[in-house]
Amino acid sequence: MTSLQSIDYVAIAAPLVVALVALGVLVLDTFLPPARKVVAGWVSVAGLAVAGVLLVPLVGDTRRTFCVPGDGLVLPACSYVVDELTLVFQALVVAGALVCVLLSLDTVRDTALPSGEYFFLLLSSVSGALTLAASRDLLTLVVALEVVSLPAFALVALRRFDSRSSEAALKLFLVSVVSTAVMLFGLSLVYGVTGQVHLERIATALDDPSLSQPALALGVTLALAGFGFKVAAVPFHFWAPDTYEGAPVPVAAYLSVVSKAAGFVGLALLLTEGFAPYVDSWGPAVAVVAAVTMTVGNLAALRQTRAVRLLAWSSVAQSGYMLVPLGSAVAGDVDAVLPATVAYVVAYAVMNLGAFSVVTLVGRHREANALADYRGLGRTEPLSAFALAFALACLAGLPPGLLGLFAKIVVFRAPVDQGAGWLAVVMAVNVVIGLYYYLAWATTMYARTAEDARPPSYRISWSDGVAIGATLGAALTLSVVPDTILRF
Numbered sequence: 001m002t003s004l005q006s007i008d009y010v011a012i013a014a015p016l017v018v019a020l021v022a023l024g025v026l027v028l029d030t031f032l033p034p035a036r037k038v039v040a041g042w043v044s045v046a047g048l049a050v051a052g053v054l055l056v057p058l059v060g061d062t063r064r065t066f067c068v069p070g071d072g073l074v075l076p077a078c079s080y081v082v083d084e085l086t087l088v089f090q091a092l093v094v095a096g097a098l099v100c101v102l103l104s105l106d107t108v109r110d111t112a113l114p115s116g117e118y119f120f121l122l123l124s125s126v127s128g129a130l131t132l133a134a135s136r137d138l139l140t141l142v143v144a145l146e147v148v149s150l151p152a153f154a155l156v157a158l159r160r161f162d163s164r165s166s167e168a169a170l171k172l173f174l175v176s177v178v179s180t181a182v183m184l185f186g187l188s189l190v191y192g193v194t195g196q197v198h199l200e201r202i203a204t205a206l207d208d209p210s211l212s213q214p215a216l217a218l219g220v221t222l223a224l225a226g227f228g229f230k231v232a233a234v235p236f237h238f239w240a241p242d243t244y245e246g247a248p249v250p251v252a253a254y255l256s257v258v259s260k261a262a263g264f265v266g267l268a269l270l271l272t273e274g275f276a277p278y279v280d281s282w283g284p285a286v287a288v289v290a291a292v293t294m295t296v297g298n299l300a301a302l303r304q305t306r307a308v309r310l311l312a313w314s315s316v317a318q319s320g321y322m323l324v325p326l327g328s329a330v331a332g333d334v335d336a337v338l339p340a341t342v343a344y345v346v347a348y349a350v351m352n353l354g355a356f357s358v359v360t361l362v363g364r365h366r367e368a369n370a371l372a373d374y375r376g377l378g379r380t381e382p383l384s385a386f387a388l389a390f391a392l393a394c395l396a397g398l399p400p401g402l403l404g405l406f407a408k409i410v411v412f413r414a415p416v417d418q419g420a421g422w423l424a425v426v427m428a429v430n431v432v433i434g435l436y437y438y439l440a441w442a443t444t445m446y447a448r449t450a451e452d453a454r455p456p457s458y459r460i461s462w463s464d465g466v467a468i469g470a471t472l473g474a475a476l477t478l479s480v481v482p483d484t485i486l487r488f
Contacts, residue, residue: 011082013054014090015130021047022123029116037115041105044119048101048126052094058082077198079137088342089133089265092349096258097126099353102467103250103360110364111248113158121151121158122254129262136273137198138187141266145230148262149176152255156247168246175229175239183226189219190274199274206277220275220282227270230263233323234293237316241300244312249363252308253356256315257349264322264345268338271326276334287327287415291426294320298433307359307369310437311352314395317434318348324427325414340414346485347394347407350478354391354471358384361464371441378446381458387472389442394475396438397431402479 009016025040025047032039101122108115128147135141153176157169191197193215194205206216228236244252275282297317304310325340359369361384366373378385393401397408408431415423460468478484 010054010057011134012080014051014094015127015134017051017054018047018123018130019127021050022120022127025123026116026120029114029120032116038105038109040115040119041101041108044101044123045098047123048094048098051130052091052098055087055090055094058087077137077200079140079198080131080134081136082134085265085269085338085342086134088346089261090130092261092346093126093129093133093258096261096349096353097122097129097254099357099467099471100250100254100258102463103253103357104248105463106364106461107248107250107360111159113248118155118158121155122251125149125151125155125254126258129258132262133265135266135269136200138191138202138274139197141270142184142187145262145266146180148259149180149230152251152259155251155254156243158251159248162246164246165248166246168243171239172243175236179226179229179236182222186219186222186224186226189215190223193219199269202274203276206275216278217281220278221285223270223275224267224282224285227263227267228289231260231267231319231322232316233289233319234296234316237293237296237319240316241309241312244315245306245308249308249356249360249369252312253353253360256311256356257352260315260319261345261349264341268326268341271329272334272338279329279334283327283329285327286323286329287420287423290320290323290327291423292320293317293323294427294430298430298437301437302433304437305371307362307371307374307441310371310441311355311359314434314437315352317430318352318395320430321408321411321427322348324411324423327423328415328418328420330418337414337418340410343485344407344411347403347478350471350474351391351394351401351404354468354475355388355395357464357468357471358388358391361458361460361468365458371444374441374445375447376445381460384458384460384468385445387468389445390472390475392438392442394479396435398435398439400479401475403475403482406479406482407485 021043025043028043029037029040101119104118104122107113108118125148128144132141132144132148135144153169153173156172157166159165190202194202196202196205225236229239232240244255247255271282271286294317297313297315297320301310301313301317304313322341322344325337329337362373362377363369390401393399394404395401397404399405412424412427415421415427
C-alpha cells in the first residue's frame, strides 16, 4: 500500500500561483534597472488576476484535498477543503489584494519604497490568506495565519527612515507575538485534551462529557483571545490605530480588509467547526466582546481628525458588528449565524476598500491626510468625492448606501432571532453613533470654501482610477442587487 497522497492541484492552484509569483517578483526585481522597477507591480497584478481566474473552475464543484482517511473507528478528516465558504473568502482576498496592489503602484514609486520587496511581502501574505480560508486543522490554520501576519510586519516597517513606520511595525510585532503565543498555548490545551488537530474530530471529541472541562474551557478562551488580536477586537485592538497611521496607506487598506477577512474566516472556522459543542461557553463571551468592540471603536472615532486614524477606529467598530452573529449563537444552531458574518465581511470589504481608495489618493498630495484636507473636494474632484461619500454612506448603513444598510439588517436579525435582544439594542445605538462621524466627513467634502482656500486638483493615475472605479462600481451594484452576497 502506498503512503503517497494524491493532490488536487486545481483546488490549491490559486494560493500556489500567488506564492510562485511572489518569489518570481523578488527574483525579477534584482535584474530590473531602477527605471523599470514598476514591472514588479504589473507582474503582481497579473499574478492575482490569474489566481482569480483559477478559482472559476471550482465554482459549483466542491473539492477536498489532503484528507486523512478514517479507519472505521475514527472519522475521516481533511486539512484543506475547498467549499462555498472557502471560495467566497478566496475571491474576496484576491479582489481585495488586487485593489491594494493597484493603489500601491504610485505609492511605491512616489515614496521610493523597494518595489520587489514590497510586492513580494504583499503577495506572500495573500498566499497565506488564501490558504487560511481552506484550512481545516489546527496546524494548517496556525501556519497560514502566521504567513498572513509575518510579511505584514515588514510591510509596515518598509519605510525604514520614517520613525512613525518603525514604531507602528514594532507595536504590531510585539502584540502579534504575544497573541500568537497565547493562541498556541490555548490550542495546545485543546489538542492535549482531545488528541485531535482536525476541526471535525475536535468537535466530535468535545461532545464527550468525560473530558477535562476546565482545561478545555481555558484552551478555548485563550485561542479566542489570540484571534481577537487578528481581527482587532477589544481589548486586543491597541495596535490598529497607530499601525494603520504609520503604514503606507495601501498597506493600511490591506490590513483593514484582506488581513482582517483572513482573521475572521479563521475565527469562524474554529468556532463553528471545531468548538461548536462549546457554544454555551464562547457564545456569551463573544457577544460581550462584540458589544464592547463596536462601542469603543465608534466612541474613539468621534474624536479623530485624521482620515486613516478615523478609518482605523471605524474598522475596530466594524469588527464588533461582524462578531454579533457569532455572539448570538446558541447550542444546536451554530451554523445558522455563520452566513450573516460572511455576508457582512464581504460587504465591509467593498465599503472599506472604496473609502481607502480615495484616502490613498488624497494622502499622496496632502501628507497629513487630515479630515480638513477633504474640505471642498466635491468641487475639484467630484467623482472621487462621490466615491468616498458613497462608501461612507454604506459604512454608516444610510441610503443611498443600501449595501451597508442591508448588511446591517442581516447582522441585526441574528441576535433578534437567537434571543439576544440586548445585543441588538447595543448594535442599534452604535449604528446611530457611527452616523455622526461618517456623515460629518461626507458633508465636509461638499462644504463651501473661500476662493483663496480652493483645494488642489489631484492627479489621478490610471491605477488609482481603476481602483476607485472598481470599488465604487461594486458598491453600487451590490446596493442594487444585494442578494448576490446576502443569499449566504
